[in-house]
Amino acid sequence: MALTDAAQRVQVSAYPDAYAKHEPIATQIVNLLTGGAARAAGDSTEARCATGGEVAASGWTVPVRALIVSGFRTAERPDHDGVDLGAGRETPIRAAAAGQVITSRCDVDPSGRLCNRDGSPSTPGCGWYVKVRHAGNFVTMYCHMIRRPKVTVGQMVAAGQELGDVGTSGHSSGPHLHFEVYDSSRGDKIDPVDFMRNVGAPLGGKP
Numbered sequence: 001m002a003l004t005d006a007a008q009r010v011q012v013s014a015y016p017d018a019y020a021k022h023e024p025i026a027t028q029i030v031n032l033l034t035g036g037a038a039r040a041a042g043d044s045t046e047a048r049c050a051t052g053g054e055v056a057a058s059g060w061t062v063p064v065r066a067l068i069v070s071g072f073r074t075a076e077r078p079d080h081d082g083v084d085l086g087a088g089r090e091t092p093i094r095a096a097a098a099g100q101v102i103t104s105r106c107d108v109d110p111s112g113r114l115c116n117r118d119g120s121p122s123t124p125g126c127g128w129y130v131k132v133r134h135a136g137n138f139v140t141m142y143c144h145m146i147r148r149p150k151v152t153v154g155q156m157v158a159a160g161q162e163l164g165d166v167g168t169s170g171h172s173s174g175p176h177l178h179f180e181v182y183d184s185s186r187g188d189k190i191d192p193v194d195f196m197r198n199v200g201a202p203l204g205g206k207p
């Protein structure tokens with residue numbers, strides 16, 4: 001379906017062709033914001049999930065391709081507000097979608113000293129971590145990086161852009177990525193496994 005027809009279905013205009021003139025700029029904006037999602041509008045016949053290193057038509061991609069080693073708010077860990085992905089030390093962590101970096105720091109130690117070494121179950125906090133705000137009121141968080149993140153607050157990042165590398169800084173018993181998704185419209189963290197599956201970039205091991 002042409003975008004201008006889709007627009008007319010969503011909001012009926014007395015001038016149905018009026019939407020067409022906005023299409024090129026709209027496509028450009030969506031592509032810039034999402035790292036390529038607008039291409040889905042012209043290529044809706046091929047719908048499949050993104051694998052590691054690919055961006056789904058939704059604009060989302062997996063931050064690391066690794067097994068899920070601990071889930072979101074499980075019976076054993078009801079306070080675990082994210083999912084743990086068992087990637088090895090130094091694995092690049094990628095932005096799950098385009099957005100703006102809103103946090104990039106060492107949790108509990110502004111100097112970074114406490115995050116420049118391996119943490120432990122008795123070390124507090126998220127270690128070196130990054131938060132990115134995305135379109136649609138979503139925020140993603142990436143914890144326990146091995147060293148200072150590669151991005152700074154205010155920076156715009158593309159889907160799949162490297163944010164830092166897997167480590168075990170902060171409250172962590174071994175190298176992994178702790179990944180959280182916050183839905184501002186709901187005012188709560190949500191299950192990243194469900195969310196990423198729904199956007200066509202499912203978490204977990206190799207498909």
Ligand SMILES: [Zn+2]
Pocket residue numbers: 070080082083084177178179
């Ligand atoms: Zn975790």
